[in-house]
Amino acid sequence: xxxxxxxxxxxxxxxxxxxxxxxxxxxxxxxxxxxxxxxxxxxxxxxxxxxxxxxxxxxxxxxxxxxxxxxxxxxxxxxxxxxxxxxxxxxxxxxxxxxxxxxxxxxxxxxxxxxxxxxxxxxxxxxxxxxxxxxxxxxxxxxxxxxxxx
Amino acid sequence: xxxxxxxxxxxxxxxxxxxxxxxxxxxxxxxxxxxxxxxxxxxxxxxxxxxxxxxxxxxxxxxxxxxxxxxxxxxxxxxxxxxxxxxxxxxxxxxxxxxxxxxxxxxxxxxxxxxxxxxxxxxxxxxxxxxxxxxxxxxxxxxxxxxxxxxxxxxxxxxxxxxxxxxxxxxxxxxxxxxxxxxxxxxxxxxxxxxxxxxxxxxxxxxxxxxxxxxxxxxxxxxxxxxxxxxxxxxxxxxxxxxxxxxxxxxxxxxxxxxxxxxxxxxxxxxxxxxxxxxxxxxxxxxxxxxxxxxxxxxxxxxxxxxxxxxxxxxxxxxxxxxxxxxxxxxxxxxxxxxxxxxxxxxxxxxxxxxxxxxxxxxxxxxxxxxxxxxxxxxxxxxxxxxxxxxxxxxxxxxxxxxxxxxxxxxxxxxxxxxxxxxxxxxxxxxxxxxxxxxxxxxxxxxxxxxxxxxxxxxxxxxxxxxxxxxxxxxxxxxxxxxxxxxxxxxxxxxxxxxxxxxx
Numbered sequence: 001x002x003x004x005x006x007x008x009x010x011x012x013x014x015x016x017x018x019x020x021x022x023x024x025x026x027x028x029x030x031x032x033x034x035x036x037x038x039x040x041x042x043x044x045x046x047x048x049x050x051x052x053x054x055x056x057x058x059x060x061x062x063x064x065x066x067x068x069x070x071x072x073x074x075x076x077x078x079x080x081x082x083x084x085x086x087x088x089x090x091x092x093x094x095x096x097x098x099x100x101x102x103x104x105x106x107x108x109x110x111x112x113x114x115x116x117x118x119x120x121x122x123x124x125x126x127x128x129x130x131x132x133x134x135x136x137x138x139x140x141x142x143x144x145x146x147x148x149x150x
Numbered sequence: 151x152x153x154x155x156x157x158x159x160x161x162x163x164x165x166x167x168x169x170x171x172x173x174x175x176x177x178x179x180x181x182x183x184x185x186x187x188x189x190x191x192x193x194x195x196x197x198x199x200x201x202x203x204x205x206x207x208x209x210x211x212x213x214x215x216x217x218x219x220x221x222x223x224x225x226x227x228x229x230x231x232x233x234x235x236x237x238x239x240x241x242x243x244x245x246x247x248x249x250x251x252x253x254x255x256x257x258x259x260x261x262x263x264x265x266x267x268x269x270x271x272x273x274x275x276x277x278x279x280x281x282x283x284x285x286x287x288x289x290x291x292x293x294x295x296x297x298x299x300x301x302x303x304x305x306x307x308x309x310x311x312x313x314x315x316x317x318x319x320x321x322x323x324x325x326x327x328x329x330x331x332x333x334x335x336x337x338x339x340x341x342x343x344x345x346x347x348x349x350x351x352x353x354x355x356x357x358x359x360x361x362x363x364x365x366x367x368x369x370x371x372x373x374x375x376x377x378x379x380x381x382x383x384x385x386x387x388x389x390x391x392x393x394x395x396x397x398x399x400x401x402x403x404x405x406x407x408x409x410x411x412x413x414x415x416x417x418x419x420x421x422x423x424x425x426x427x428x429x430x431x432x433x434x435x436x437x438x439x440x441x442x443x444x445x446x447x448x449x450x451x452x453x454x455x456x457x458x459x460x461x462x463x464x465x466x467x468x469x470x471x472x473x474x475x476x477x478x479x480x481x482x483x484x485x486x487x488x489x490x491x492x493x494x495x496x497x498x499x500x501x502x503x504x505x506x507x508x509x510x511x512x513x514x515x516x517x518x519x520x521x522x523x524x525x526x527x528x529x530x531x532x533x534x535x536x537x538x539x540x541x542x543x544x545x546x547x548x549x550x551x552x553x554x555x556x557x558x559x560x561x562x563x564x565x566x567x568x569x570x571x572x573x574x575x576x577x578x579x580x581x582x583x584x585x586x587x588x589x590x591x592x593x594x595x596x597x598x599x600x601x602x603x604x605x606x607x608x609x610x611x612x613x614x615x616x617x618x619x620x621x622x623x624x625x626x627x628x629x630x631x632x633x634x635x636x637x638x639x640x641x642x643x644x645x646x647x648x649x650x651x652x653x654x
Contacts, residue, residue, distance in 0.1 A: 008581050012323065019330060019345070026342050035611030036603040038342035042333050045326050052323040061317060064580055067376050078375050079573060082368070085552065086565040098549055105545035109375060116542075123546050127553060137204055137557050 005060030012053035020046030074108055081105055093142020098124030153285055160508025164516050169214050172207070173513050176215035177520045180222020185230055185532050186543060191223030192479035192586075193366040197547065199487050200359055200554030209491040210506045214513040216487055217467075220480055221273060221517050224463045225525055228265045228456055229532055233258060241459035244427040248444060248451025259529075260397070261452050266525040267398055268405045268453035272460030273518045275409035276416065280468055281511060283417065284500070287472040291497035296604035297616050301625035303598045306475040309419035309632035310587050318633045320583045328591020329598070331356050338596065339603060351563055358486055358592040360555055360564050361571050365585050367551040368572020371544050373579070401453040404434050408457030415458070416465020419477055419632065426465075430458025432646075464514065471507060472497060474597070479586040486593055494597075 023042035067075060085101035092100075103120035107113045131137045141147065163169060183194030195216055202212040227242035232249035245265065252261040294302065307325040308318075334345045335355030346352040408430035415426035434454035435444050444451045466481050474495035476482040488495050493503055500507055525532075555568050575585055609615035617623050 004581055008583075012327075015330075022345060026344065035606040036599075038337040038340045038344060041599040041602060042330070042344065045329050045333070048322065049326040049330065052319050052326065055319045056323065061320075061582060064582065066580070071376055071378070075372055075375050078372060079569065082548070082569050082572075083566070086562050086569065089552075089556065089562060089565070094553075102545040102549050105371075105548065106542055109541035109544065110378070111539075111541045119542060120545070123549060127549065131553065131557070135205055139553065139556070 002060045002063055004063045005056045009053040009056030009060070013050055013057070016046045016050035016053060020050070077108055078105060081108075089142075090140045091142060093144050094128050094139040095121070095124045096143050098127070153281060156285075156504060156508045157281060157512060159505065160510075160512035161516075163210055163505055163509030164214060164512035169211050169509070169513070170516070172211050172215040173218045173517050174520055176218030177222045177517050177524055180219035180224075181226040181229075181521065181524060181532060182222075182535060183219065184223035184226020184228075185536055186226075186538070189370070189543070189547060190366075190479075191220060191227070192483050193370060194223055195219050195480055195483045196359075196362045196366045196486075197551050197554060199483065199490070200363065200558050201550075202487070203359070203490060204554065204557040209488075209493060209503075210509045212487065212491065213484075213506060213510050214517075216484060217510050217513055218517040218520070220463070220484060221460075221514060222521055223480070224273075224460050225266065225269050225521050226532065227459075228269065228452075229262065229529075230536060232261045232265065232452070233533065233536060240424045241427045241455075241462070243424070244431045244455035244459075245452060247431070247455075248446070248448050251445070251447035252449070252452065255447050257447065260449065261447075262529055263526060264398070264401055264449050265452050265456040266522060266529075268401065268408065268456040269460040269525075270518060270522045271402075271405045272409040272412055272457035273464050273514070273521075275406070275457075276413040276461040276464035277511065277514050277518065279410075279413045279417075280464055280471075280514075284468050284472050284511075287468060288497040288500040291473055294497075294621070295619070296601040296608065297618060298622050298625060299601040300598060300605055300616060301622045301629065302473060302475060303594050303601070305419060305625050305629040305632065306477070306594070307587060307590065308629040310477070310584075310590060317582070318636055320581075321587050322633075324578070324583050324585070324587035325591045328588035328593075329595045330591075331361070331588075332358075332592050332595025333599070338600070356567075356592070357558075357564070358589070359490060359558070360568050361592055362483060362486055362589055363551050363555055364568035364571025365575035365578075365589065367547060368569060369575030369579060369585075371548050372572065372576040374540055374544050397449065401450050404438075404450040404453045405457040407434065407437070408454040409461040412458035412461025413465040416462035416477075417468045419469065419475075419628070424459075426462030427455035427459035430461075431455045467514075471495060471499065471510075474499075475594075476590065479589070482586055482590050482593065486589070489593060 020043055023039040023046065026037070026039050028037075066072070081101050081104050085097055088097040088100065099117060099121040101120075102123060103113070103117035106116035106120060111119075128139055131139050164173065179198065180191075180194070183189050184191060198216060198219060202215060205212075207215070224241075227237065228245050228249065231237045231242045231245040232253050235246050235250040237243040237246055249261050249265065252258065307321070310321055310325070332355070334352055336343055336346070336353055343353070411430045411433060412426035415429060431444075431451065431454045434450060435442060438444075438450065442448050442450055463478075463480070466477050467484075470476040470481040470485055474485065476485045485495060493499060493506065551568070552565060555564050556562070558564065578585060578588070605615055606613075609618075617626055
């Protein structure tokens, strides 16, 4: 059973209908109706998307295998690390959050932790120095903000 | 004559010391990006755009640097093809055929030098072609009205999958996803809010730079994790160079043929660099017949595809600069940068921003010489960098992507958006839905709608105006051909390309 393309086609069909319906709800623009209003182009697009997703449902391509168990878990970890990186970037500061995030990514991709974290720290420091002092673009200091007073 | 004057002015721009410095930096970074497996040219240029933007570079400097990156990436792609048998990107695939056997026979240094010279010739000839052809095409494009432009955009999407593309419907689907994302935000001409859901951040629409970096860089990271390719592969050691002038002269005719073919393939819609290098290689095989030892490490088998793909990559700049319609992923990314500097690409750019256009073209010529100089003596450095395993490289690249996007607006909201695009990009690639049409849709969406609107205003709402002129009909016809042809010719061409690779 070929599922990937069918499910994706179905999702896109739902999107096309919702998007096309949404476009019809736009308030009439100031100054009256014109041949091409704010809804015209979206309406065309929703029709094109609906037709091509219908084709995909009817004539799907063979499936690619999805990652299973461990690999799927590793990928989930990677996404969580990226979200964590974003969350911690401002509170912890660039250097600390980079060390954690990049180090964890290197480690999960196969590097030994004793190598991964120091390399991540070094990378973070180099980029921080380059941005703050050479390029004069401020990256968040976070934990190290006491240095600002110096 | 006019062209020569412009070109001289262009050299004035490109030879300004700081522009020259950025060209050199770009050429170096580009070669690096091309050489490192898992960091294709489109990906690499995409990550550098936010940096060029936040550095506050002037548009011409930024564009010169990124064109040098683009040219450099095409040079660099061959290094991993020859030493690792892994093409840095699709067009470099054909270089593996004879490059890797040469390296295995202990002639890696010769293969690298010959391919550098072939790349140089390919770029040089194609840049000369660009100089001759671009102003003519720009003049011609001035006669385009809004209806013709609308048809041209449709053509760009239709031919984007290329003749070798697999499923044209997936290209259309991808393009409409991109165009749909582009409609989010406040409608420029009526002020209507479209699909903003009251979120203030969405009023200005989706920033395509965030989308591009997410789609390319973050999805690449996820792919590497899935394939567990963290450790990388062992590269072949490079021997001491034993190459005489005679060897270079020997491959010269091959290089010339490859360059011209590549340029033509680059300019034509739907062909692109992959086909450029493929045609150059197969034609050379036909021309030489039994005299060549293709697939067993013939130097001409390295020179032909390399000159072809570099010729095509410079050729691909012709439609991008003159019509504002890119034909490949990397030129789409370059277009993104132009738009973010508020420069509308297209025929008017040749008159309104002549200094930028000709500066870039001159930079392409200068960059090419810089690249040749960089690539022959410094080849050792690039080879050493190849041994950096992806398990360190990709997390670092991810960090650079984060820094670049964060530096644009200092908002973490953009970073979440980038991650979301990355996951989306991974899912699309898994379903074999091409990403380039999505990006092109994001970029061209506003222009496409604007032209549709203008055409309708001029015709008082008569839709037939869209195919009202001979030119417009011609463009529609090519667009339809671009969709129909791959269905018939595609499987045959793909089979041949595959057969070529496997017989090796």
